[in-house]
Amino acid sequence: MFWQTLPPAVRTFIPYHGKITAESLIKPDLPFTSQTVLQLFHNIRQTWPDISGYHIFTDRFYTSPTLVSELSKVRCHLTGTVMNNRKDVSAVMKKPKLKKGEKLAYRNNENIVLLAWRDERLVTMLSTWSTSKSEPVRRKVRGRKEEEMVEKPSVIANYTKNMGRAATADQYSATYCFLGRTLKWWRKLFFWG
Numbered sequence: 001m002f003w004q005t006l007p008p009a010v011r012t013f014i015p016y017h018g019k020i021t022a023e024s025l026i027k028p029d030l031p032f033t034s035q036t037v038l039q040l041f042h043n044i045r046q047t048w049p050d051i052s053g054y055h056i057f058t059d060r061f062y063t064s065p066t067l068v069s070e071l072s073k074v075r076c077h078l079t080g081t082v083m084n085n086r087k088d089v090s091a092v093m094k095k096p097k098l099k100k101g102e103k104l105a106y107r108n109n110e111n112i113v114l115l116a117w118r119d120e121r122l123v124t125m126l127s128t129w130s131t132s133k134s135e136p137v138r139r140k141v142r143g144r145k146e147e148e149m150v151e152k153p154s155v156i157a158n159y160t161k162n163m164g165r166a167a168t169a170d171q172y173s174a175t176y177c178f179l180g181r182t183l184k185w186w187r188k189l190f191f192w193g
Helices: 019-023 032-047 065-073 154-175 185-192
Strands: 055-058 077-081 103-107 113-118 122-127 134-140 147-153
Touching: 032 055, 032 065, 055 154, 065 077, 077 154, 113 147, 113 154, 122 154, 134 154, 147 154
Parallel strands: 055 077
Antiparallel strands: 077 122, 103 113, 113 122, 134 147
């Protein structure tokens, strides 16, 4: 299995403490969100320089066509949800008129897939790894015990599978919030670390 051949995960993080954080990141000509992801990836590559084929999953705050292009230059895949109003997102994808279950996908010459799919609401994805094909997925019906089969794009199924733990951690951190107003900033860093 592929995951067993990889070394243990690298724990790397960048605490944000204002404008000073952005000044110390690589690629100062890029947006701050892209700089953050590229800096974290650079830190991992410093630890294991000969490993290639990374696949990064990001949420909509960090995902952008600029970041995807930069990561593809260093042979790293990215999959993430993307905001429709990002600067480099195609105008057709800004407000697509899709019915429930329909999808719209584009692939550019850099092998980047931009996909919009409507389920309960519109989901827009950006990926260099997946295609726009769909696969049957079981999901629970809200309010009932039975499950239903849904045709879901494989890029969304892959993202959900790999981002599930991060979403659960976000849910727990919102429920058990310890971020009261305090001058002891190190407490927040300690508890989040």
